[in-house]
Amino acid sequence: MAILREIVAARPWAAPLAGIWLSVALYAPTAAADAAEAESFVRTLAGDVIAMLSDPGRTDEQKTSEFRSLIEDRFDVPVVGRFALGPYWRAASESQRSEYLTVFLDYIVSTYALSFRQFSDETLQVNGSREINEMEAIVSSVIVRPAAEDIFVDWHVRNTNAGYKVIDVLFEGLRLALTLRDEFSTVIRAGGGDLGVLIENLRDRGAGSA
Amino acid sequence: MYFCKTIYVTFLDDAQIHHRCGIIATNRSPLWQRMGRLWYADRWARASIARRRHSGLEGDPIVGRLSTRSGKERCVLRSGEIMGNSRFLLWATTAALFVCLAACASMPQDPIEREVFLEANDPLEPLNRAVFAFNRGVDRAVLEPAATAYRNVVPKPGRVAITRLLSNLKLPVTFVNDLLQLEFGRATNTFARFLVNSTVGFGGIFNVVGTSEHQEDLGQTLGRWGVGNGFYLVLPLYGPSTVRDTMGLVGDTFLNPWRSVLDPTQSRAFYAARGVAGVVNDREQRIEDFNDIRRRSLDMYATFRSIYRQTRGNEIRNGAPPPNTVFGFD
Numbered sequence: 001m002a003i004l005r006e007i008v009a010a011r012p013w014a015a016p017l018a019g020i021w022l023s024v025a026l027y028a029p030t031a032a033a034d035a036a037e038a039e040s041f042v043r044t045l046a047g048d049v050i051a052m053l054s055d056p057g058r059t060d061e062q063k064t065s066e067f068r069s070l071i072e073d074r075f076d077v078p079v080v081g082r083f084a085l086g087p088y089w090r091a092a093s094e095s096q097r098s099e100y101l102t103v104f105l106d107y108i109v110s111t112y113a114l115s116f117r118q119f120s121d122e123t124l125q126v127n128g129s130r131e132i133n134e135m136e137a138i139v140s141s142v143i144v145r146p147a148a149e150d151i152f153v154d155w156h157v158r159n160t161n162a163g164y165k166v167i168d169v170l171f172e173g174l175r176l177a178l179t180l181r182d183e184f185s186t187v188i189r190a191g192g193g194d195l196g197v198l199i200e201n202l203r204d205r206g207a208g209s210a
Numbered sequence: 211m212y213f214c215k216t217i218y219v220t221f222l223d224d225a226q227i228h229h230r231c232g233i234i235a236t237n238r239s240p241l242w243q244r245m246g247r248l249w250y251a252d253r254w255a256r257a258s259i260a261r262r263r264h265s266g267l268e269g270d271p272i273v274g275r276l277s278t279r280s281g282k283e284r285c286v287l288r289s290g291e292i293m294g295n296s297r298f299l300l301w302a303t304t305a306a307l308f309v310c311l312a313a314c315a316s317m318p319q320d321p322i323e324r325e326v327f328l329e330a331n332d333p334l335e336p337l338n339r340a341v342f343a344f345n346r347g348v349d350r351a352v353l354e355p356a357a358t359a360y361r362n363v364v365p366k367p368g369r370v371a372i373t374r375l376l377s378n379l380k381l382p383v384t385f386v387n388d389l390l391q392l393e394f395g396r397a398t399n400t401f402a403r404f405l406v407n408s409t410v411g412f413g414g415i416f417n418v419v420g421t422s423e424h425q426e427d428l429g430q431t432l433g434r435w436g437v438g439n440g441f442y443l444v445l446p447l448y449g450p451s452t453v454r455d456t457m458g459l460v461g462d463t464f465l466n467p468w469r470s471v472l473d474p475t476q477s478r479a480f481y482a483a484r485g486v487a488g489v490v491n492d493r494e495q496r497i498e499d500f501n502d503i504r505r506r507s508l509d510m511y512a513t514f515r516s517i518y519r520q521t522r523g524n525e526i527r528n529g530a531p532p533p534n535t536v537f538g539f540d
Contacts, residue, residue: 086325086329087322111505173521173524182516183507183516185330186511189327202508
């Protein structure tokens with residue numbers, strides 16, 4: 001909603017146009033339902049993560065392994081992984097792809113679990129969502145931290161056969177999947193176009209998360 | 211630099227006789243010709259000084275005068291000043307040549323490699339990486355310790371005040387760029403902020419008008435009007451940029467009113483102080499982000515490149531959603 005306000009403030013003439021667009025959009029019954037579902041999916045996901053992390057009864061190892069199963073469950077890891085690999089995905093063999101996806105998940109878990117491990121009295125507020133197409137939406141939220149500045153996080157979710165899945169996360173407007181894609185392709189290119197170089201790199205970083 | 215007009219150089223030799231050295235440059239002379247002639251003039255001047263010293267004359271002589279064709283004196287040169295002014299250009303030319311010959315990564319043959327190469331949009335990667343490494347070295351040696359010290363010494367309210375003061379100084383440039391982007395609502399906002407914060411808010415230390423803070427520069431304005439990023443560049447000491455943003459950076463210095471308000475000495479001191487404070491203050495705010503990136507990243511160069519481009523994209527769209535967030539495969 002903050003984004004909407006920003007747009008309206010910047011371009012006052014956009015408001016009536018948006019009004020027309022919105023009234024058309026709201027008549028599509030599936031669209032409205034999807035947005036609410038997507039938002040509640042993100043709320044549940046955040047609730048689960050925060051509940052798990054702030055539980056003093058769990059050890060760090062337990063937390064990491066639960067974080068891992070949460071990501072496996074709520075993220076569409078193959079889609080994110082495939083996007084992050086960029087054009088090299090097409091060149092990869094079937095066995096390389098599956099090996100890559102395994103170490104990719106390890107890497108995500110080990111790098112991100114670490115930064116969320118210190119979370120305790122943080123809360124996540126969902127601020128609304130916008131649709132990308134009939135399957136996908138971006139849910140805007142903010143992580144409110146009592147001791148530090150708020151973090152704006154947007155969740156790009158897709159409605160799949162197995163329910164909603166996250167396919168990208170935007171921290172302060174920076175797309176995680178895109179950042180990974182830029183990084184990965186640079187590492188592979190520097191390694192002479194060898195996917196194995198990236199896999200080794202990811203394995204090094206991801207060690208200890210499995 | 212004395213390159214805009216037809217310029218003659220004359221030298222006084224030890225007998226106080228004027229020697230005309232010749233036309234240094236016309237506004238049509240190619241750069242290499244100007245360079246060659248300046249070099250020639252410099253040699254002449256040095257020889258003249260040496261002869262003067264040899265014959266026992268004291269002091270630093272005036273060795274040359276730059277004058278236009280009509281004889282109007284432009285400038286008096288003292289020993290060594292000719293090449294002093296042109297040495298920068300010499301280095302710039304050499305560096306540019308070096309870049310073109312050595313640093314341009316060539317387009318790969320393999321179709322997939324080519325796709326990746328085009329997506330990265332970084333043909334100067336080898337050179338950029340070298341500059342990046344240099345910048346990292348400076349950061350490790352100077353900037354990071356300075357930022358940490360700043361954080362330890364200045365308490366949080368003080369740092370907030372300094373941040374506000376610095377961002378208030380950027381508002382005139384933001385204002386002009388708001389206008390150039392035809393964002394009149396934002397321009398009014400910026401103008402009011404600057405006016406009120408500079409007066410009632412003691413130069414911005416107290417953020418009286420606390421409405422939407424935003425920052426605009428010429429790079430963003432160009433982007434807003436459809437100028438693409440151009441390839442990626444890492445500028446020495448400054449950091450990530452692109453062709454477009456570098457052009458904007460140069461243009462912004464002309465939009466800055468402080469230069470015309472202050473006299474040259476003051477303005478130099480002011481810019482130096484603001485530059486140092488800005489850099490340290492900025493780095494202090496990024497200590498955590500920086501450590502995060504260092505911990506996560508497989509290749510910091512690529513991460514910074516990606517983050518820079520995405521941030522700039524967001525800034526140019528003024529917070530509007532990106533036009534294409536659809537998850538394209540591969």
